[in-house]
Structures are given as C-alpha cells and as structure tokens.
Amino acid sequence: MTAQIIDGKALSKQLRVGFRERVGRLVEQGVRPGLAVILVGDNPASRVYVGNKVKACEECGVRSLHVALPADTPEAEMLARIAQLNADPTVHGILIQLPLPGHIDVRRVLEAISVHKDVDGFHLYNVGGLVVGNTIFPPCTPYGVQLLLDTTGTEVAGKNVVVVGASNIVGKPMALMLLQREATVTICHAKTRDLAQHTILADILIVAAGKPGLIVPQMVKQGAIVIDVGINRLPDNRIVGDVDFDGVKEKASWITPVPGGVGPMTVTMLIENTLRSAERSLQASPADDYQDWEAPVLKAV
Numbered sequence: 001m002t003a004q005i006i007d008g009k010a011l012s013k014q015l016r017v018g019f020r021e022r023v024g025r026l027v028e029q030g031v032r033p034g035l036a037v038i039l040v041g042d043n044p045a046s047r048v049y050v051g052n053k054v055k056a057c058e059e060c061g062v063r064s065l066h067v068a069l070p071a072d073t074p075e076a077e078m079l080a081r082i083a084q085l086n087a088d089p090t091v092h093g094i095l096i097q098l099p100l101p102g103h104i105d106v107r108r109v110l111e112a113i114s115v116h117k118d119v120d121g122f123h124l125y126n127v128g129g130l131v132v133g134n135t136i137f138p139p140c141t142p143y144g145v146q147l148l149l150d151t152t153g154t155e156v157a158g159k160n161v162v163v164v165g166a167s168n169i170v171g172k173p174m175a176l177m178l179l180q181r182e183a184t185v186t187i188c189h190a191k192t193r194d195l196a197q198h199t200i201l202a203d204i205l206i207v208a209a210g211k212p213g214l215i216v217p218q219m220v221k222q223g224a225i226v227i228d229v230g231i232n233r234l235p236d237n238r239i240v241g242d243v244d245f246d247g248v249k250e251k252a253s254w255i256t257p258v259p260g261g262v263g264p265m266t267v268t269m270l271i272e273n274t275l276r277s278a279e280r281s282l283q284a285s286p287a288d289d290y291q292d293w294e295a296p297v298l299k300a301v
C-alpha cells in the first residue's frame, strides 16, 4: 500500500487563514505584529528562505523588517543592531538567519536576542525550557513537524521515534519535544554505527541529516510514519530530501514530500511564534521576566 502524503503546504495555508484573523484582532487593538529578519552575507539558500519568510509575513499581515548586512559585518555591529531591535516596541520577533559567516560567534549573537523576541527559539533560555517542557517559543522546524504528525491522528506516547541528525536547530530539540510527549526517542548521528539497525525499529522516523538518499526502503519499518526534514539541492537544481521518497512511500503509512512538507511549516511556525509574542505585548504590564508566559497550545487538528 502506498503511503498517505502529509501535505505541509496545505496545512500551512490552512493555519495562515487563522493567522490573518489574529493579526486583524491585534490591529484593532493597536498592535501590528512585526518581525525583524537579519541576513548576513549572500548565501543563496538563505536568501530563498528569508524571501519565504518575508512573503509569509506579507500574506499574514505581519510587518517585516529585513536587515541585510554584508558578509564581513563585524560581530559588534550585529550586537548593536540586535540591541536596537530588542528596544523597539514595534518589533515582536527577531531572527538571525543561519548559517552565519565564520568570524561571528553564533552563540553570542543568539544570546543577545531578548528572550521575549526569540521567535526562532534558539536562545539558551528557550533551549533549556525544552528540557523541562515549557519553552516560550518552540523552535520552528520541530514545532512544524509536531503539527504535521498531529494531522495523521497518531498518538505519539509510547511510540518508538528515531530522529536521524543531532543538530541544535532540528534533531536535538525535536527529540526533546517528542520525549515530552512520552515517545521512546532514539537520536542517531554521524557517528552512529549501523544506522539501519535503529531506523528499522521506528514507528515514527524523522530524518534531518542533509544527505540525499540516506534512507532507503530496507531501513524503514512497514507502516512507519516518515518525516523528511532534509532539503538538498542536486546539481540538476532539483530539491530533494534525505529519504528515497519513491521507494519509501511504498512501505510507510504516511510520508512528507520535499519540497512541500516540513519547509513551509518552518516558516508558518515562525509566524505563529511572532503572533504569540505580539499578543503577549498587549498584556497590561508584562513582567520583565518570563514567568508569566503561557505555554503554546496550537493544534493542527
């Protein structure tokens, strides 16, 4: 039996209808949500992703502020820009497009973003929040994957989940979020021996390794849910994931396509986090700490 497709483009479209309504309500109350996107250098893929983010803002009525800086921008200048954006009440979310040029200390600039505007969820506070299960802003890609999984109607608790890839922005937070939902989680990475021995046991297989064709049908359990987070551009310009889609779809029960699966959801969850930040700004006197943040409750179904 061929797998059912988990359509991230369609789910994004549906969620964005609700976002426009939320923006309308915010504007009625005098707040236009604002997102600042900082891009350093001219990495072509990053330019596409930033373009997608700016387009999504336009579609939802969010004001976007695109800060494009040359590749040799000193770290001190970035820190100064971030400080300005932290202090700007019309900016509810700030993100720094990754990767950054090598001369910039990624952790230092991410830590400079106000926890209250860290809509990418990369600040150490938000990362730590994932460990104890109450982060302010879930990181966008794993958050999107969680919603995509929800659309399958599958109860995650008790399932064997295997995450392939241990990056700070996808693999590790993904594993923590699914552990919070009581899955049995295994993380595989570049040093894992005999990858197939792990993946074959997965009821839910999430692949974020950046290696086209890494996962072939023999590595997948019959009926598994397969989420492909990889985005690889081939020499012929085609975009493919990390999973052999045509082969694996004959074995899986559900599968995400690339493009049109996780990618659009990453951008959609960024808007969700920005709206939550803007909504919170309406509270009469938001405390200057993070204790009064409510945990996010967005559900896909």
Ligand SMILES: Nc1nc2c(c(=O)[nH]1)N[C@@H](CN(C=O)c1ccc(C(=O)N[C@@H](CCC(=O)O)C(=O)O)cc1)CN2
Binding pocket: 048, 049, 050, 052, 095, 096, 097, 098, 099, 120, 140, 141, 169, 231, 239, 258, 259, 260, 261, 262, 263, 264, 266, 267
């Ligand atoms: N600050 C951040 N940097 C990066 C993140 C992130 O979440 N925050 N994640 C990735 C890139 N990324 C978002 O920035 C991203 C990747 C892919 C897509 C997307 O829409 N993909 C499309 C295909 C797009 C194409 O034509 O190449 C799809 O899969 O359908 C959006 C965002 C690294 N950096």
